[in-house]
Amino acid sequence: MLRIANCSGFYGDRLSAAREMVEGGPIDVLTGDWLAELTMLILAGNRLRGRPGYAPTFLKQLEEVLGTCLERGIRIVSNAGGLDPAGCAGAVTELAARLGLPARVAHVTGDDLTGHDLGGAPNADTGEPLPAPALTANAYLGGRPIAAALSAGADVVVTGRVTDAALVTGPGIWRYGWGPGDLDALAGSVVAGHVIECGCQATGGNYAFFDEVPDLAHCGFPLVELEADGSSVVTKHPGTGGLVSVGTVTAQLLYEIASPRYLGPDVVARFDTIRLEQQGPDRVRVSGVRGEAPPSTLKVAVNYLAGYRNTMTLVLTGLDVEAKARLAQEAIWARVPRESFDEVHVELTPLAGTALLRVTVMDADRRRAGRAFSSAVVETGLASYPGFYGLTPPGDASPYGVYWPTLVPAKAVRARVWLDGHELPTAPDASGDGGRERSGQAPPPPVTRPGAPEEAAPGGPWGADGDGGTVRAALGSIVGARSGDKGGNANLGVWVRTPEQFGWLEDHLTVERLAELLPCTAELNVERFELPNLLALNFVVHGLLGRGVAASPRLDAQAKALGEELRAVLTDIPRRLL
Template sequence: MLRVANCSGFYGDRLSAAREMVEGGPIDVLTGDWLAELTMLILAGNRLKGRPGYAPTFLRQLEEVLGTCLERGIKIVSNAGGLDPAGCAGAVTELAARLGLPVRVAHVTGDDLTGHDLGGAPNADTGEPLPAPALTVNAYLGGRPIAAALSAGADVVVTGRVTDAALVTGPGIWRYGWGPDDLDALAGSVVAGHVIECGCQATGGNYAFFGEVPDLARCGFPLVELEADGSSVVTKHPGTGGLVSVGTVTAQLLYEIGSPRYLGPDVVARFDTIRLEQEGPDRVRVSGVRGEAPPDTLKVAVNYLAGYRNTMTLVLTGLDIEAKARLAEEAIWSRVPKESFDEVHVELTPLAGTALLRVTVMDADRRRAGRAFSSAVVETGLASYPGFYGLTPPGDASPYGVYWPTLVPAETVRARVWLDGRELPAAPDTSDVPRASGLPEVTSTRGTNGGEREGEGARRDGRGEDHDEDETVRVALGAIVGARSGDKGGNANLGVWVGGAERFEWLEGYLTVERLAELLPFTAGLEVERFELPNLLALNFVVHGLLGRGVAASPRLDAQAKALGEELRAGLADIPRRLL
């Protein structure tokens, strides 16, 4: 088996994780994911300010473990190269020289498509053409360039924009020699990569049933024991906090996905074929994953600067919350007309005995969205609702960007692999991979809080004819349902699961698209897709447009939809007593 350990789930994750994973037990490959969708925009901002276009925190972690990794033959693979993988590789070489360590450093390029003809870059979700010049343009590459670098003798491989799972798929191809037709094995490695890509989220972090997780404050990072057929065991180092269970792995499998057909540049992994089994304490076996030929397009992440934004947050307390919110808005817009801004978003968030009123304005004119707005809000302070106070002082507007997903023909993208500053002559070409066009859709339920769909009416109450007399108890849905949610561009995903076939039969009938809108009213009117994953006893909902134009531009308090699942679990449901 190949032991692949993760030491970073995002730019800003625990700095001690690399040392913990190297010293905590035997591993063969150390990986780290630094590139969320928002990160490329952050790195672009850094680059404009004269800072590195890669993640310097990677170098801080590397300094602690590089010598040990070379001694033990542990390979290091990371996407921390961001917008400048060559610069990051050069920094690694300089670090190694300072430490007196002989190291072979590879980096992967070809993902940067700046200047390429994107054909108008239609948005992959909405079809709209790109409305502004691009700041960054990066295709999602796969694992084969990483495998080529490792096969050429690299000790450290630094990439730019690759899929998160490629950090595991690449080492798998290197170790086992999988070809493009080894679809099931490749798909299994993609699933393994998806499980560990977000660090401690696979070992009990952010877990709905967190009371089950021991010593979460010292949660260990995950690793996978990847086998030649693509199956794997998810585990963690002994003596670390956290939990690896079917539940924690299921939760991460449902994170930031759409259809059960999980598309990637190396393979399409069928998440509706995954089998999970608790093999032992903190050991979950993942098997049965089927793969299909990848699509003939590659996803491209485009970022552009869209203007300036400013947010003021007011606190409303006690009685008449909604009336106070209306009064606050009237006072604000009497001083700065609402229609003077390109966009305005108002969000009232109820809390225990109080509420937050967030008013966000967006405009191409920095001055209009700056102190002209925030000072006007403060000026209403003595002529507004009782108990007025704010959480934000008057301040200037800040620039914001938009994440824009689009697609390009895979044959137009060529990955390039460099080792010790020299390009490898036979870098893998994406055109070598057999690809499928017009992938069939996975059956889903779509709706916008409309009427019943065919076949749903008979099961709206989640019981069915045999259980009409079942006694129900009105309790929080989270009494039996786990959930995890996240962002995918302007959309949000919400995965829910239960333990046991009987509970899933109830959930499958109860939690329709319409019911979701009842429990989460702000999803009403939005297009929502529901996908069924009975192998995981789970459903996945994709809420289109909930996050507007993506995380960086979203004015929602929960801009990444991280808490969407917990909001759902807090909703009341009539659950059969027998399931409790």
């Protein structure tokens, strides 16, 4: 068994987490995920301002635990290297020297494709060609370079852009010697990595049924006990707050995914084969995961600068909110014509007794989108709707970037591994492409669908008039949800607790019904995927976030609250399921 702990789910997570995981119980590997789609753009901005292109907070955490990790033989693996893994590794080496510690530090490069020929970089979602020069371009590498570094004796491994799950898959390959053909084991490690990559989201954080989670204020970070066949147990250190249950693990499994075929550079993990079992308090076993050979391409995260943006937010209170919103806009556009901007986005968000009117303009000209716009909004303050006040002072425009996913041939990317400043010889499949040509892999078993009631209730299978009938209730009465962003798309995963509830959910929550319950999805292309093993459905809402979080003018730019918005909607639920 290999105990792999997480101490960071994003750039800005709890600084004490590394110490908590090292001191809270036995672990073999300490991992941390610092990189998200937006983070690479943030680091690019830092680099343009002469600041590090990596995450300095990693060094703050490391200073507290490096000595203990070396003493106990705990390996450290992190993607905090961001855009400059060599620079981050150098900073770790300097830190170790300052502390008088004999740490061997490795870093992984080869992901940075900035300046390379990306073949027009067609958008992986829309097919559009890249409209501007790339500010950053980083391929998602897999776990094999990490395994190579650990096998060479590295105490600390720093990477740039690898898949989030690679932070677990790499140590698994190192410990168990999995080859490219060990697809099921690799797939199991990918699932384990996906569960813990977002830190406390696996232990009750952001959980739909949060009232079931004890002491969330002191939520413990997750760890997995990874076994040689790729199965694992998700748990946390004893005495910490939070909850590890089938529900909390299911919620995280549904976070930011698309098809049940979860593509990666090491393997395609079949999320529709996952089996979850509550083994005891705060222990969930994950097993049965099947894998397929990885695709012949690697995903590349491209960012480019797209122009300047500015947002002004006005508050509308009391009666006639929509009429007030129209009046406010008429006053604004009378001073700065709407058509003078490249893009305009208006969002009216109703709240209890009030509403927010957010007006966002985007333009290639900073002056046009800057104070010329925001001052014009302020000028309407005494000649607008009753109760006028704003939440934003007049300000200048700020630059924004666009996240642009594209694909490149995997064979065109070569991962390089460095230990103590010297390059190591790497295997031909160091970027994870060794299993792509494998044939004869047994197909995944057919998905077992949970049983529905044996006898249909009077009036229809879900009791339209007999058997208690239906009740008008919030969908969240029985349905959990978690949502997030994937570039310009949003994912919305929903799940229930019993096979009978899933039978109803599968029939009830169609794409058409979703459009009724969430009107923001009605005009968009929505895909629905079924994961009956998890009693879950996953929806991918294409284009909801426009050109991605950095460019999205939505108040909820990452679709984090989309699931809770759905759970609050009233619908007809069979009484016996409540």
